[in-house]
Amino acid sequence: MSSDGLWSIGELAARAGVTVKTVRFYSDRGLLPEAGRSSGGHRRYGAEAVDRLRFIRSLRSLDLPVPEVERVLEDDGAGGALEEAVAERLRDVGSQLVALRWKEASLRLLRDCASGERTERLRLLGALPTPPDTDALARFWRRALPARLPRPVVSMVLDAVVPRPPEEPDPEQVLAFARLHALVTDPRLERPEFRPGPPLPDGEYRPVVLYEGLAEAYGLASAEVLSGRAPQDGGALDCFVAAYAHARGEADTPAFRRRLIGLLALDDSPVLPRYWKLAAGLFAPDEPVLGMLHHHLSVALRVQVHGPAA
Template sequence: MSPDGTWSIGELAEHAGVTVKTVRFYSERGLLPETARSAGGHRRYGPESLDRLRLIRSLRTLDLAVSRVLDRDDALEEVIAGQLRELGSQLTSLRWQEAALQLLRDCTAEERAERLRLIGAVATPPSTAALARFWRRTLPVRLPARLVSMVLDAAVPQPPADPTPAQVLAFARLHALVSDPRLGTDDYRPAPLPPAGEYRPTVLYDGLSEAYALASADLRARRPPGAGEALDCFVSAYARSRGTRDTPAFRDHLTDQVARSADPVIGRYWQLTAELSAPPSGPAEPTAGAAHFWLCAALKTQIGRPAAAPDALTP
């Protein structure tokens, strides 16, 4: 170091273990300010330049935004968080691609063409936008935003970050199901909702949310469908939404109604959702569809009818 405590560009490069070209590159882009100039007009650098140069090299090694971090003292945490989010998305995408390739590898030639078609229609990492649109079309119009959000949270499964091949296939089939163009034509006629004024959907969906939570606890405990708090809450939600009372006659009528509203598309939706949400080991968390099936079976059992579960979640 010279008497004035500075280094030449070559000396700085030697101390940092880089080339003179590298130091000049960062200097010319304003990332490594010089401390002074020699009498001959050459750049001189102080000890702080060595620390800054080492920081720049570390940031580049981690593929972080160098100029953003150097411009603001508080930017490093923000840049690191952003980079972690981006890397997480990239890793998830790679894991989905890996599982998809395994799925294609471990199938017959006859299955491969269909699986290629299904997988090719799904982005990586996968988006749940099509699933959300399906439920927005299915729900009653003018349902309060908070209830729409509640239903979407319960009905739209989040794709796992590290999926198995079976989960990739389940999501691809789920995506194809809700994206079927026939859902918007006369070929698909879901069970109609009661006309406006005949029931209050806000009251119904609020009550169903509570009933499904209670039924989920019964499912986790592996209780068979039957009478209890969950079933009473379920029937009460329908009764209150229609301004009537929970009576044996109403329960009998409700059993017929949920049977008529059974929709095979929604039944298939919940089946695929359960496959997608199944953990590698241990029991799966009950879906809203599973809770609805349990409650409908409980209702049939309670009034003395065969307890086969219906196919749908269509209030």
């Protein structure tokens, strides 16, 4: 330490346990203000520079970018900037952990499968980002939904039909999600026989009324399934039929219920049954799959109208 009580750049580096290059870098960025200069023009630092340098190193050890460190220091390290920076890093680390878990489950999937399956599974996994997102699934459903459906209704539908990738997937969930992604991005979906059809013939119903009514029916059916009961007469089934009747501007009569059975059977695309089968293991255990609820309600309607199958 010089007679004026200040340290040279080398002395500061030694006391803080860093290199001279590091001190110079932060000083050049304005993160480590100088206390003065020597007669020869060399930088001098006060004792407080050690604490400031250690604080900077602590932030950098948490992988905060230098611009974020600058913001924290400008805020004196005790205000909202530090809280925001820590929260942002926690989100980043969380995303990295999810990505690592998906990589681990993907590697286990490849390790434990038969050798003849690895090439196909690698192809499926190679089409997914890590961790995967739901963009392709959302696009698939947006194409299938009626045009000009209000945004809140579209969001409601997407929330119900698009499974979120598990944060801690097992190998089977990784395989199911990869196959689901391959299904919704299959070029054959451009062909009419593969493209999912509308829930009712175009121009013969009010989509908003139908989808809002179905949301209520599926909610009731979900409660029945979670309580261990299959949809029966009344409750969810009545709400299900009413959704279609109101959307078509008709009354819920025995004749309408008979016609509805035929309308529900119009869509013979092989895509949706495959979609719901793959998606089933990706929804939360307490979250009944919408496609399965629709199937249960359709079966309940057939049983009510025609009686149990022999």
